[in-house]
Amino acid sequence: MIELFTANTPNGKKISIMLEEIGYEYRVTKIDLDKKEQFSEKFKKISPFSKIPVIIDHKKNITVFESGAILIYLAEQSGKFYDIKDRLIINQWLMAQMGYIGPMLGQHHQFHHYNPGKSKFGEDRYFKISKRIYDELDQRLSNCRFLSGEEYTIADIATFPWIARHEWHDIGLVQYKNLTRWYNEISKRDAVIKGFKFMKKDEFPPKP
Ligand SMILES: N[C@@H](CCC(=O)N[C@@H](CS)C(=O)NCC(=O)O)C(=O)O
Numbered sequence: 001m002i003e004l005f006t007a008n009t010p011n012g013k014k015i016s017i018m019l020e021e022i023g024y025e026y027r028v029t030k031i032d033l034d035k036k037e038q039f040s041e042k043f044k045k046i047s048p049f050s051k052i053p054v055i056i057d058h059k060k061n062i063t064v065f066e067s068g069a070i071l072i073y074l075a076e077q078s079g080k081f082y083d084i085k086d087r088l089i090i091n092q093w094l095m096a097q098m099g100y101i102g103p104m105l106g107q108h109h110q111f112h113h114y115n116p117g118k119s120k121f122g123e124d125r126y127f128k129i130s131k132r133i134y135d136e137l138d139q140r141l142s143n144c145r146f147l148s149g150e151e152y153t154i155a156d157i158a159t160f161p162w163i164a165r166h167e168w169h170d171i172g173l174v175q176y177k178n179l180t181r182w183y184n185e186i187s188k189r190d191a192v193i194k195g196f197k198f199m200k201k202d203e204f205p206p207k208p
Contacts, residue, residue: 002026002074005046005054007033008199010161011067011102015053017195018071018157022078026055028198068098071154081153093147093155097162101137104129105162105169113168130169134176137163141178145185152186160186164196164205173208180208 002019004026006012019026031037031052038050047054047065054065055073064070071094075082082090108126111119137159140147147155163183166173173180186192187205197203 001058003029003056003058005029005031005043005056006052006199007031008203009033009052010105010165011051012053013161013164013196013198014067014158015055015070015074016198017161017192018074018081018154020191020195020198021157021189022074022080024074024078030199066098068094068158071158075154081151081157083151083153086148086151086153090148090153090155093153094158097155097158101133101159102162104133105165109165109168112170127170131171134169134171134173134179137182138176138179141182146182156182156186160192160205161196166208167206183208 002024004015004019006015006028007030016026016028031043033052037043038047038052043054044050046056046063049065051065053067053070054063055070056063057073057077062073064073072082104126107122108130111122111126116123137147144150146152147159160183163173163179164187166183173183183205193204196205
């Protein structure tokens with residue numbers, strides 16, 4: 001049994017989607033970020049940076065923090081979505097999500113969605129970077145079906161919940177034909193639908 005410590009955010013959804021995709025039994029322990037539960041001494045013991053998501057694999061007594069590391073762990077355990085022959089390319093797209101796509105879109109959420117009007121510089125900077133990310137992903141997806149090639153992998157699972165915030169981005173996902181095609185295809189997967197609404201029964205990936 002896997003215990004998933006999480007909240008209803010893109011980083012949280014990566015792991016619920018993955019757990020649904022590999023069909024593992026799991027239970028969710030909610031960490032209420034508004035109530036600052038991430039800073040409790042108990043949670044800090046398993047999450048040194050006080051961030052969700054974290055998993056405990058109770059069968060093996062293993063704890064993993066950082067969503068990219070969790071995806072790799074679950075992929076290695078299950079033998080799914082991380083084919084050994086494609087690992088170099090999957091790692092690159094996964095690391096790009098972890099180090100660039102997620103953090104930059106996250107800043108865009110902060111300036112554009114949560115705090116508009118507070119910093120023109122911040123709003124302009126992250127809006128421009130986010131558009132650039134849409135362009136770059138669209139370009140990549142003009143050459144292949146999924147981010148790391150023809151197979152759906154943990155790189156797609158990591159990136160999808162961030163693009164699923166497209167309404168907050170105000171960029172106009174539909175204008176990016178290849179990214180929209182990728183987004184629509186992943187949105188239809190049963191495991192993605194289940195993993196997406198793991199905390200809110202009526203929550204679906206928003207249409208482009
Ligand atoms: N690089 C981390 C980022 C995780 C992260 O930023 N989690 C946010 C929610 S999406 C969080 O826990 N924020 C609480 C805080 O920083 O206090 C990962 O991918 O796991």
